[in-house]
Amino acid sequence: MVTIRDVARYAGVSPATVSRVVNGLTGYSTSTQLRVEEAVLALNYEPDSLARGLKTKQSAVIGVLAPLVSDALASEIMSGVESAARSRGYSVMLGRTGLGSEHAAGYLRTLRTYRAAGVILISAAITADMRRALGSAIPLVSVAIRDGLRFPSLAIDDERAAYDGTRYLIGLGHRHIGLLAGDPQSVLVNTVRERGYLRAMAEAGLPAVLEQGNSLYDSAPPALGRLLRRDPLLTAVFALSDEMAAAVVNDLQRLGRRVPEDVSVLGFDNTRTARHVHPALSTIAQPLEKMGELAVERLLAGTDLRPRILPHRLVERGSTTQVPPG
Structure with a gap:
């Protein structure tokens, strides 16, 4: 045995x-x-x-x-x-x-x-x-x-949560809002959240700009670079995980962009990561x-x-x- x-x-x-x-x-x-x-x-x-x-x-x-x-x-x-x-x-x-x-x-x-x-x-x-x-x-x-x-x-309700997050940014006056999504092949929920963002942007008559990471920290900086090249006027980034949002905050600061004065960043999940980045992340909270x-x-x-x-x-x-x- x-x-x-x-x-x-x-x-x-x-x-x-x-x-x-x-x-x-x-x-x-x-x-x-x-x-x-x-x-x-x-x-x-x-x-x-x-x-x-x-x-x-x-x-x-x-x-x-x-x-x-x-x-x-x-x-x-x-x-x-x-x-x-x-x-x-x-x-x-x-x-x-x-x-x-x-x-x-x-x-x-x-x-x-x-x-x-x-x-x-x-x-x-x-x-x-x-x-x-x-x-x-x-x-x-x-x-x-x-x-x-x-x-x-x-x-x-992931679609509603992403919709609400996007509507929150629109309510703050943002008109150029980029979405940093996860890989839909690895986690199906990413596709559902994308739908919420796209619906909110369409209802507001705003252009949608979306790039994919893989929900983890290291994937965010390259995806952020692609977002900024597609829309240099971005004033907000909605990242569909707190890990990606934390990376976005750090990379924007490296690029000389102030958070939130120049670019607002919204995360997703309300994990411990959201509280340990500076400035601390606004985020969509799940009762994990x-x-x-x-x-x-x-x-x-x-x-x-x-x-x-x-x-x-x-x-x-x-x-x-x-x-x-x-």
Whole structure:
């Protein structure tokens, strides 16, 4: 029988680190997490959380499939998931998107072997191959994305949220508003948010200027450069993640543009990133930790299959202002 020490030896880490990764705790790097996950899959390791499952046909494990642990949105949702799971006697096993469908399918097959109580998808779409790997008996709940899903979901009205954010900037007097979107191929919700921006701009009779990043910090400066070349008169940028918005603020300052005096910047999500940039970001807030808590509740209840729309709100901070007259 494979033990935690075997997994630790295979991954080149301590047994304590294996325990932290398997139970969804913190205190390890992304590369360490990847090595442990690969060792678990390669050795078919079954942790102690399976003990209950041998009798009940269901283990005390909840799987979570999410972007990289460095992703601010996923990290804050995970805080809610972990808190709610532990209070109910469940451990969390984290898998990551962005490493290819084969890796995700392997992770889901492992959850099936573990007899997981269910799987929570954070800002991630599930392919047919992934669903087959998981099987039909294990329930799914999706968080922060809802379009086209056939299982329970918890999300804000993303189109309305982007519409409201754009209308807010228009209300401040901005007429040249660029949108910095995420990659629609990686997160379907980006396309939904784009629709909200485009609708608000069309209703106001304003030209839409849109460029795509990938929702992460490093993708924003090149996309901002393209926006400014397309419309040198931009007075506002609406970035569809706080990480991209923070990068926009820093890059505008590098270019000698003052935020918000020359260019207002609006983010999306209200993650910790929004509070740690200067000036602090105005942003569209999602109830991220609450989403994680509710996902665990719905997963374990297993009775309500309807999508649930949660409220969003505008948080005004120092990165946006009225357009000066004249």
